[in-house]
Amino acid sequence: MRVLAETGSTNADLLAALAEGQRAMEGDWLLADRQVAGRGRQGRAWSDGAGNFMGSTVVSLGDGGPTAETLSFVAGLALYEAVLPFLPTPGTLTLKWPNDLLLEGAKLAGILLERSGETIVMGFGVNLAQAPELTDRPTIALSETGPAVPRDLFAERLAASLATELERWRSFGVELILRRWQAAAHPVGTPLTVSPPGEQEMRGYFAGLEPNGALRLRLADGTIRAIHAGDVMLIDGER
Template identity: 60%
Template sequence: MIHTLAETGSTNADLAARLRASESVAEGDWLVADRQTAGKGRQGREWLDGAGNFMGSTVVHLRFGDPEPASLALLVGLAVHEAVTPLLNDGLSATLKWPNDLLIGRAKLAGILLERVNDSVIIGVGVNLAQAPEVPDRETVALQGVDRDAFAADLAREFAAELERWRNFGLAPIVQRWLAAAHPLGTPLTVGEPGEEGLIGAFAGLAEDGALLLRLADGRTRAIHAGEVRLTPDS
C-alpha cells in the first residue's frame, strides 16, 4: 500500500520515529511525500525536493537468514533501475553506481539512503521525475513528463519482487544482475569525499558480499565496504 503526504520533513525520519515508538510499520508499504522540507542523502547531505519528483520510503524487517542488510542497497538499485528503464527515451540508458546512485551519463537521476533502526532497515528513494535539483559538486538530470503516482506503484511492485528474490535465492544473483546494470568494468573511479585526494582506481566488479572491488594502479584489488564513490573526471 502507498500512503501519500502533502508535506513532511523526511519520509525516512517519519518511519524511523514510528519504529522507535514501537508502532507497526508494514513491510511492503510506502510513505510518499509531495514535498520534503528536510530530505537528506548520504552523510546528511541536503537533498532538495522538486515538485513532481518521487520521494518515498519503505521498511524491511530483517529476518533470520537474510543476506547482509547493507546489500539491500543493491536490490533497491535494481528495483529503481527496472522501474526507470521503460520510461527512458530512445538512445538513453541508466546505469547503477555503487553504492546507491542511478545515473544517466554522468548525471544523477536517483539516490538511495538506508538507515537501520533496531532490526529494521528504512529505505529512502529519491528519483528526479519532473525536475533536477541543483546539488553542489555533482550533475543531476530528470526524466520529465512522468506521473509520480504511477511510478510509485511500479517501484513498489519491482521492489517487492527484488526483495523476494533476495530472501529466496540469496545475494549472488542480485550481484550478477546489478553488475549487468552498472557502468562497465574498468571505469575509472575515485573513492573519497569531495575535496579529498581520494583513492583512485578502476571498477573491478563486486565481491560476494556486495562490496565494491577497486583495482589500483599497482594491480592490487581493494574491497570497499563504505565510502563516497565518484566517476573520475577523465572517465
Template identity: 50%
Template sequence: MLTVPATGSTNADLLVLADDRVVDEGTWLRAEQQTAGRGRQGRVWDSPAGNLYASTLVALRPGDPPAAGLALVAAVALEEAVRGALPDPSALRLKWPNDLLLAGAKLSGILLERRAAHVVVGIGVNVAHHPALADRATTSLRAAGVTVDAVTLLEDLADRFASWLDMWRAQGIAPVAAQWNARAHPVGTALKVRLPDQTALEGQFLGLDASGALLLGLADGTRHVIHAGDVFVV
C-alpha cells in the same frame, strides 16, 4: 501506500511508525514535498514538489542475508522501474553505492537506515526537477523528455522492489549482485573514490565482492575493497 502532502523526511517518519508498530513490511510512505530530506553522509536532499520521495520498510527475519545487500535490492528495482519509463534506456547506469545515472548525470539516490530489526529504504528520484550541485552533474526524467509522474513510477517501483526482495531472501545476494553488475558501468571503468576520512583513491572498477562492496583495482596491481565512500566516474 501512504501519501502526505509534506513532511520533514519520509525515512524519519517511517522509522517512528515502525518503532510504534503502526506499519508492517511492504508499507510505502510518499511525500509530495520534504522539508528536511537527507542523502548519504548527512547531505541535504532538495525536495521540491513534482519529484519522487518515498520510503519503504523491511522487517529483517532470522535467516535473511546480510542487511547491507538491501542497498543493491533497492538499486536494481529502481533501475528497472526507471528503465521501463525511458524511451531509450541505453544511457542508464547504476553507480555504487546508491546512484542511478542518466547520460552520466545523477538522476536519483537511495538511503538506507537501520534501527534494530527494521531497515527503512528511502528513494528519491528527480522526476520533474533536478538541483544544481557543485560536485556532480544532475538531471531529471522531465529533462530527458519523459512524462511519467511520481505516483505511477512508485507503483511500478513497489512491485519490482517486492520481487527483488523475495529473490534476495530465497537466493541470497548473488542474483541481485549479478543484475547490479549488468546495469552498472563496465568493468575497467576509471573511478575516483573519496573515502569517509577524505582519502582519495583512483583505479578501475572491478565489480562487487560477495557482500556488495566495491572492488577497486589500483595502479600498483592491488585490489582495494570499498565499503563506504563517494564514487565518481572519471
C-alpha cells in the same frame, strides 16, 4: 500508500514511528509532495522538487536471510527496473556503487537505507520532473528525456519492482542480486575516484564486486582495494 502534503523527511517519519513502537508492514509506503529536510548518504541534504518522487518504505529482516548490507543492491536494482520502461534509450541508465542511479552520466536518483532494530527503512528520491542543482556533480530529470512521469504511477511501479526484488533476494540469495547489479552498472575498467571515510581520495578502476558487495578498486600498481564505504565518482562521467 499514504501521501503527506509536506514533511521533513519520510525516512525520519518512519524511523520515529518505529521508535514509538508502531508497527510498519512491508508493502506500506509513505510519500511526500514536499520534503523540506530530505537527507542523502553521509548526511547530505536532498532537495525536493514539485512532481518528483520522494518516499520511503520498510523491509523486515528475517533469521537466516541475506545480510542487511546487501539490501542496498536490492533497492538499487528495484529502482533501476522501475525507471527503465520510461526511457527512450534504456542503455543510458546505469547504477553507481552502491545505489545511485545515473542517466547519461548524471544523477537521476538516490537511495538512503537506515536501520531500526530488525527493520530497514528505505528512502528513495527520484528526479521525475525537475533536477536540483548540485555543486559537486551533474543532475538530470526524467522529464529531460521524454514526457514527465506522474508521481503516483511511478510509485506503483517502484513498489511492485521492490517487492519482486525482495522475493528474489530471499529466495535465491545475494549472488544473483550482485550479478544483476553489476550487469546494470558502469563497466569493469571504468576509471573512478573513491574517498573512503577518514582517508584521502584515491584513483583507480572499477574491478567488480566482492562477494559481500564491497567495491573492488584496482589501483595504478595493480593491487585491488576493497571499498566498504565512501564517495565514488566516475572520472569520465559523474564529477
